Amino acid sequence: MSVTHAPQTADVLARQDPELAEILLGELDRQSSTLQLVAAENFCSPAVLAALGSPLANKYAEGYPGARHHGGCEIVDVAERLAVDRAKTLFGAEHANVQSHSGSSAVLAAYATLLRPGDTVLALGLPYGGHLTHGSPANFSGRWFDFVPYGVDAETGLIDHDQVRALARTHRPKAIVCGSIAYPRHIDYAFFREVADEVGAYLIADAAHPIGLVAGGAAPSPVPYADVVCATTHKVLRGPRGGMILCGSELAERVDRAVFPFTQGGAQMHTIAAKAVAFGEAATSAFTAYARQVVANARVLAAGLADEGFAVTTGGTDTHLVTADPAPLGVEGRTARGRLAAAGMVLDCCALPHADTRGLRLGTAAVTTQGMAEKEMTRIAALLAGVVRGEVESARAREEVRDLVGGFPPYPA
Ligand SMILES: *Cc1c(COP(=O)(O)O)cnc(C)c1O
Numbered sequence: 579m580s581v582t583h584a585p586q587t588a589d590v591l592a593r594q595d596p597e598l599a600e601i602l603l604g605e606l607d608r609q610s611s612t613l614q615l616v617a618a619e620n621f622c623s624p625a626v627l628a629a630l631g632s633p634l635a636n637k638y639a640e641g642y643p644g645a646r647h648h649g650g651c652e653i654v655d656v657a658e659r660l661a662v663d664r665a666k667t668l669f670g671a672e673h674a675n676v677q678s679h680s681g682s683s684a685v686l687a688a689y690a691t692l693l694r695p696g697d698t699v700l701a702l703g704l705p706y707g708g709h710l711t712h713g714s715p716a717n718f719s720g721r722w723f724d725f726v727p728y729g730v731d732a733e734t735g736l737i738d739h740d741q742v743r744a745l746a747r748t749h750r751p752k753a754i755v756c757g758s759i760a761y762p763r764h765i766d767y768a769f770f771r772e773v774a775d776e777v778g779a780y781l782i783a784d785a786a787h788p789i790g791l792v793a794g795g796a797a798p799s800p801v802p803y804a805d806v807v808c809a810t811t812h813k814v815l816r817g818p819r820g821g822m823i824l825c826g827s828e829l830a831e832r833v834d835r836a837v838f839p840f841t842q843g844g845a846q847m848h849t850i851a852a853k854a855v856a857f858g859e860a861a862t863s864a865f866t867a868y869a870r871q872v873v874a875n876a877r878v879l880a881a882g883l884a885d886e887g888f889a890v891t892t893g894g895t896d897t898h899l900v901t902a903d904p905a906p907l908g909v910e911g912r913t914a915r916g917r918l919a920a921a922g923m924v925l926d927c928c929a930l931p932h933a934d935t936r937g938l939r940l941g942t943a944a945v946t947t948q949g950m951a952e953k954e955m956t957r958i959a960a961l962l963a964g965v966v967r968g969e970v971e972s973a974r975a976r977e978e979v980r981d982l983v984g985g986f987p988p989y990p991a
Contacts, residue, residue: 610987612922613958613979617899617941618759618787620816621948621988622852623859629852630818640844642834654847661850664857665822668793671801673830676853677837677845678821681786681810685711686718687823688806689753690836692780695722697752700745700779702737703727705929707760707901709784726751730761732932735892737761739769746777756800757784757808760928760939762880762895764788767803780805788897789822790814790943793860794869797897805829814872814898814943816865817856818849868946872898875942878952882959888938891931898946903930903937904966911936914966921965921975923958948986957982 592599609621634654640647643655643662658676665674678684693699699719701712706729710717713725726749728742746754756770767783774781783800789809791797800807807824811817825833838845859865873896880900884890888902904914911927915938918925928939945954961978964970970978 606989610989611980611983612924613983614944614988615923615925615940615942615958617926617939617943618810618813619941620790620813620943622812622816622818622856624989625859626816626818626852626855629855630848632848632851634851635846635848637847638844639847640838642838648844654850657847657851657854658845661854661857664854664861665824668857668861669789669799669801669807669824671807671824672827673825673833675823675825675833675837676820676850677842678808678823679842679846679849680819681709681784681808681821682711683837683842684786684808684810684821684823685709685782685784686841687833687836688782688784688808689719689723690840691806691825691829691832692753692782693723694752696724698724698726698749699753699755700726700728700742700749700751701755702758702761703729706730706931707758707929708755709757709759709786712755712757712784730931735931736763737765739766742770743773743776746773746779750777751779753780753782755782755784756804757782757786759787760891760899760901762876762897762899762901763892764798764896765800767798767800771803783807784809786810786821787813787899790816790860791869791872791897793857794866794872796866796869796873806833811853811856814869814941815856815860816943816947817860818852820846820849820853822853871951872942872946874952875946875950875955876900878955879940879942879959882956883963886959886963888963891937898941898943900940900942901928901930901937902940903933903935905933905935907963907967909966909968911938914938917965917968917972918962920972921961921970922979923962923965923975944988945986948983948988950986954982954986 638648661676702708711719713720781804783804788797792799812819876895880894891901926939927936930937
């Protein structure tokens, strides 16, 4: 098995720096021999890894294609134009900026485009699945803007649309943010657009999680509704670690200036090339089938966990995301995660709406890339429940996980 799937690079690394090569192989082994249920993770393709490990990493390219501050950009300009064109086509957007280093950088640039420090912004509160960049006091967003949080209905777990409308009318925010790190249901972008229009606010969709489902036609697109769409390229979308911004042509120049020079320096051309590869992959019918399977798998996983007694938030899912409270099994979220980690089942804890304890957050993007389907989801739900209850000891659970993932190598040799 090669380290990076760019064989020459792998060989060079193994020869020159065996210490680091061993670390990379150790991580590849961890990813291949344990169960990857972290909702924000995926396995990008060998082609994406090859672009990431390419000499484009050497190139300084401040600015945009045709208007760079460095010499020798004529080739990387072609790569960035290709990434931009593919993103525009894939998402039906008038403009795409593919330079954001991460999802958080994309949100920062969106705020820099539309807001001034001190402006009021309405966003999903952190206890309900808002991201750090949606007003956390530990983040620039909470320090520089006046965030008003909306929440979810205590009964249904669904976004409280009445509250969103009421808060918008009371606080007259400059922008409304919709998007979440844990919300398992589709977001009603038309509703948010209507409220934004009523109070004269911008609408920012932070679609970091569902953008891959959007690309595969398995989730509604925020592009027709939001003024600015922020996203990551490494979650369900299965590209390199990075961010992206989509918008209409009227905001194109402002968005570009908000990314560079306002919040970033030189573009990372190897990552941008890898984004182009991922957008190309996401435009295929194979990816459409993948996105559909991701959701089908999450539905089976959610149903399986509900059958085992977990309190599944909103009773199910429309996406790749499932959040579940193990409390009915008599186990708290952190304890559950610890037991699962010991069994080789890797996932996150998350805040639960209207509860002091933590829940579990899982996603099906990675296991679906590996080729797992409904049958495996049922098996995972049962094993997961046994481990959380403490009925299956970790050594035996680890064996079962190895047996399960052994049939689905993420990077076949
Ligand atoms: C993942 C995520 C981000 C941040 O992405 P990073 O690449 O980790 O900075 C921002 N917003 C939402 C809603 C996310 O899910």
